[in-house]
Amino acid sequence: MILYYDLHIHTALSPCADNDMTPNNIVNMALLKGLDVIAVTDHNSAENARAVIKAGEKAGLTVIAGMEIETSEEVHVLSLFPSADAAEEVQRQVYRSLPDAKNPENIFGSQLLFDESDNITGKNERLLLTATSLGITEVFRLVAAAGGIAIPSHVDRPSYSILSNLGFIPDELPLTAIELSKNISDKNEFYKMRPELKKYKAVFNSDAHSLGDISEKINFIDVLHNKPNEIIRFFG
Amino acid sequence: MKISDLIEKLDLKLITRPDYTDKEVTGCYVCDLLSRVMSMAKQGDVWITVQTNLNIVAIASLTEAACIIVPEDIEVDYDTVLKANSKDVTILGSALDGYSLCVRLGALL
Secondary structure, three states, X not given: OEEEEEEEEOOOOOOOOOOOOOHHHHHHHHHHHOOOEEEEEEEOEOOOHHHHHHHHHHHOOEEEEEEEEEOOOOOEEEEEXXXXXXXXXXXXXXXXXXXXXXXOHHHHOOOEEEOOOOOEEEEOOEOOOOOOOOOHHHHHXXXXXXXXXXXXXXXXXXXXXXXXXXXXXXXXXXXXXXXXXXXXXXXXHHHHHOHHHOXXXXXXXXXXXXXXXXXXXXXXEEOOOOOHHHHHHHHO | OEXXXXXXXXXXXXXXXXXXXXXXOOEEEEOOOHHHHHHHOOOOEEEEOOOOOOHHHHHHHHHOXXXXXXXXXXXXXXXXXXXXXXXXXXXXXXXXXXHHHHHHHHHHO
16 A cells, blocks of 8 residues: 655654644644654654554554654664554663753753643653764664664755764664655755665655644555554565 | 874873874864765874764774874774774874864874
8 A cells, every 4th residue: 555654753842843743733734735654753752652643543644653863973863663662662761861951941942742632741851952872873773672663864964964974874784764855856866976875765754843844745655554563664 | 293102192092902003193183073074084184073983983094094082081882993993093082172182282293
């Protein structure tokens, strides 16, 4: 079956995302755009994943629990998990690896937590918008151990990307897929410059921080079932 | 000046094998974005970086930098040390920060 996807969406838990990035707003916007599956991927946290999954279940949209983990090299890694439980298991390690500091809300923005009815249930007080002390190899290991998949975010971008920060993809990394940002209008032009990246599956996501930025019905995969595990397997 | 002189004058810790400390040091480059280092560092440079990922070894080889200095007593990944030893790359450690290292290096080079 053909599934239209957007596997990189921030909720209002990410300080840099709009505060109307609530579970139901995201789910309904994704449905309006004609998507079949989305992933919620907040910075170093999956605390809103469960609420968005529940909102998705009610409305008929598959939602994958994810996280955008920042490695010690300041590389952003999109991590997708088979369940909220698996995401929260890795989240525990991520929290242990964050500095003991509070989010400066007046500078970065608030980190809102929701239930599945969009009620604000609290705020995450941790400084999430920063690097963990986990190296990229360790992040890949942790995500795989939880049954998930790690995909370097927006590899073509000049900041927080594996190519800008590490120069090239380390041979040792068990990498199967890379995310290309929407800055890339012509995939073939990009591959002409970086032919070594052709061997990885390419994922095109919105990295939406506001509702209007969620992907249109453009990018799709062809899989057997619309289930998180199946989508993880596709990119694995 | 040789790497061995640098180790002595800046009180650096030798993290990798001591075999290549007679290499000549001619300049310095400071940057943590490896994509930039790849195109900007020059042969003979001391490269100061807080990055300790495996890729620093390949980039030091590629640019023919004389050695890498990791500042602020940051621990270097074990895999990186192993790889540096196999690729003849010298990694040094310092308790100083990048700025303090540059000030001292500037007086020596």
